Amino acid sequence: MKLPYILIVDDDQQVMRAIQRDIRNEYREDYKIAATDSANEALELIKELKLKNETVALFISDQKMPEMEGIAYLEKANEIFPDAKKILLTAYSDIEAAIIAINKVKLDYYLLKPWNPPEEKLFPVVNDLLGDWHALYKPDHEATRIIGFQWSPKSHKIKEFLSGNLIPYIWMDIESDEEAEKYLTSANVTRSDLPLIILKDGTFIKDPTVTNLAACVGLQQKAAKEMYDVLIIGAGPAGLAASVYGSCEGLKTILVEQSSPGGQAGNSARIENYLGFPTGLSGGELTRRAVTQTLRFGTEVLTPQQVKNISVKDGYKVTEMCDGTVIHSKAIVIATGASYARLKIPGIENFTGAGVYYGSASVEAHACRDETVYIAGGGNSACQAAMYLSKFAKEVNIVIRRDKLIQTAANYLVENITNTPNIKIISNSDVISCSGTNVLENITLKNAKTGEETTVPAKALFIYIGTKPGTDWLNELVLKNEKGFIITGSELMKEKSFHTFWKLEREPFLPETSVPGIFASGDVRFGALAGISTAVGEGALAIRFVRKYLEDM
Numbered sequence: 248m249k250l251p252y253i254l255i256v257d258d259d260q261q262v263m264r265a266i267q268r269d270i271r272n273e274y275r276e277d278y279k280i281a282a283t284d285s286a287n288e289a290l291e292l293i294k295e296l297k298l299k300n301e302t303v304a305l306f307i308s309d310q311k312m313p314e315m316e317g318i319a320y321l322e323k324a325n326e327i328f329p330d331a332k333k334i335l336l337t338a339y340s341d342i343e344a345a346i347i348a349i350n351k352v353k354l355d356y357y358l359l360k361p362w363n364p365p366e367e368k369l370f371p372v373v374n375d376l377l378g379d380w381h382a383l384y385k386p387d388h389e390a391t392r393i394i395g396f397q398w399s400p401k402s403h404k405i406k407e408f409l410s411g412n413l414i415p416y417i418w419m420d421i422e423s424d425e426e427a428e429k430y431l432t433s434a435n436v437t438r439s440d441l442p443l444i445i446l447k448d449g450t451f452i453k454d455p456t457v458t459n460l461a462a463c464v465g466l467q468q469k470a471a472k473e474m475y476d477v478l479i480i481g482a483g484p485a486g487l488a489a490s491v492y493g494s495c496e497g498l499k500t501i502l503v504e505q506s507s508p509g510g511q512a513g514n515s516a517r518i519e520n521y522l523g524f525p526t527g528l529s530g531g532e533l534t535r536r537a538v539t540q541t542l543r544f545g546t547e548v549l550t551p552q553q554v555k556n557i558s559v560k561d562g563y564k565v566t567e568m569c570d571g572t573v574i575h576s577k578a579i580v581i582a583t584g585a586s587y588a589r590l591k592i593p594g595i596e597n598f599t600g601a602g603v604y605y606g607s608a609s610v611e612a613h614a615c616r617d618e619t620v621y622i623a624g625g626g627n628s629a630c631q632a633a634m635y636l637s638k639f640a641k642e643v644n645i646v647i648r649r650d651k652l653i654q655t656a657a658n659y660l661v662e663n664i665t666n667t668p669n670i671k672i673i674s675n676s677d678v679i680s681c682s683g684t685n686v687l688e689n690i691t692l693k694n695a696k697t698g699e700e701t702t703v704p705a706k707a708l709f710i711y712i713g714t715k716p717g718t719d720w721l722n723e724l725v726l727k728n729e730k731g732f733i734i735t736g737s738e739l740m741k742e743k744s745f746h747t748f749w750k751l752e753r754e755p756f757l758p759e760t761s762v763p764g765i766f767a768s769g770d771v772r773f774g775a776l777a778g779i780s781t782a783v784g785e786g787a788l789a790i791r792f793v794r795k796y797l798e799d800m
Contacts, residue, residue, distance in 0.1 A: 290324065486584075598686060615706060675696050678708065
């Protein structure tokens with residue numbers, strides 16, 4: 248296997264030699280290190296590496312250079328190796344330039360000179376960025392391949408599952424990729440068998456279920472222990488936070504997720520307002536870090552695994568899974584989050600997964616290259632999706648019911664969208680129908696003020712509207728409000744039937760449901776504030792009260 252490159256450029260030869268020395272001493276076993284004092288020379292080398300089918304993992308560049316500034320250099324380098332990570336070396340007086348670079352070239356980190364000692368100020372940064380890069384990079388011969396029809400719901404489901412579980416794959420559209428047909432011939436399968444999954448060892452699976460695919464790629468689906476201190480249901484930000492805090496505090500913790508970790512946040516193309524990440528990060532990156540963290544502390548993570556029923560026996564919780572297995576625990580945290588509400592308009596069900604997608608912009612963006620697409624919804628997630636899609640689509644249209652986007656989205660996102668020429672806002676409007684033959688071809692919009700209806704061609708419609716709590720599976724075990732959100736804590740005490748279901752002398756803990764020892768956390772909990780940071784806090788809070796509950800058992 249070819250080693251990836253770390254490429255350094257700094258016109259100050261003394262600085263260039265110093266960082267080259269430090270980087271080489273630490274990373275020469277796993278990377279090729281190249282350094283130059285000329286930005287133009289570096290760009291020529293980058294082009295040469297591309298022609299030789301080499302890979303660059305990390306660019307390190309000074310900002311103030313005579314041939315061109317570091318921002319301009321990184322912008323050009325990014326065009327050739329867009330997946331490489333980028334560090335800008337700056338003096339304290341150049342921090343403003345670094346902030347500009349964050350927005351202009353999606354800079355990953357700016358490093359103040361000097362960086363001594365490198366063990367504290369350089370290597371942790373580089374390790375973090377290279378870890379992110381490796382998580383998403385797989386050479387062609389090591390990656391899973393998916394061969395299918397681009398606008399097939401089955402293909403979309405497989406792509407969404409692998410992407411959500413951070414498993415790199417190569418997508419091959421049978422109708423546009425000449426190589427795809429050769430794989431079908433080699434595997435002795437026909438188009439009716441698609442999607443076809445080819446694993447890195449050469450084995451293949453025809454039209455697999457998600458469960459079968461999960462087993463083939465090595466995901467754990469069965470619990471290993473007979474009893475756990477806490478079972479966490481749902482691996483969005485709240486569930487992941489609860490699992491991290493539970494395990495690091497010594498609780499036997501198991502986390503189950505019905506599809507893929509990350510929740511709605513995991514699908515975000517770019518999160519720019521999460522504390523501690525000034526350059527922003529994708530939902531996938533945040534999810535990968537959280538999953539790695541919880542596994543490091545000893546949490547068992549089962550996916551895909553779905554809960555069928557929960558019962559209580561002598562205070563212990565018995566959770567039956569849809570595959571018939573059972574998990575026993577002393578406490579449960581329900582963190583199943585919320586999903587986008589299903590649009591109920593004529594024609595839409597015919598095209599779900601075939602041009603109509605709930606979220607999933609990061610999964611299907613490449614298929615929208617040079618096309619016209621629409622987004623229904625005007626919240627932060629919709630705006631983040633629009634920014635990501637704008638890199639591929641010819642035109643992105645955001646359909647909102649309000650007069651202005653600023654009424655529903657964060658100011659920084661509105662500014663970004665305003666400054667992106669191929670994003671348009673269609674205000675005071677709703678999507679009222681979808682049409683097409685086998686895939687989505689048109690949508691109809693209705694202006695709420697004028698009543699005018701307009702049918703327009705659309706290659707894809709991404710839906711980011713409404714909030715539906717993930718509690719359909721829960722039946723009547725715990726008390727929910729009319730919208731399905733779980734009622735907890737002091738809100739339970741407002742219920743007229745409170746004394747019929749609550750038999751303990753103490754009051755319910757803040758995140759505790761109507762069943763002692765079962766807690767709710769994050770978007771699924773009635774009264775919880777929306778947002779990733781809030782969900783993380785809710786997960787940590789739930790574990791605090793789980794510990795109190797266990798102490799009383």
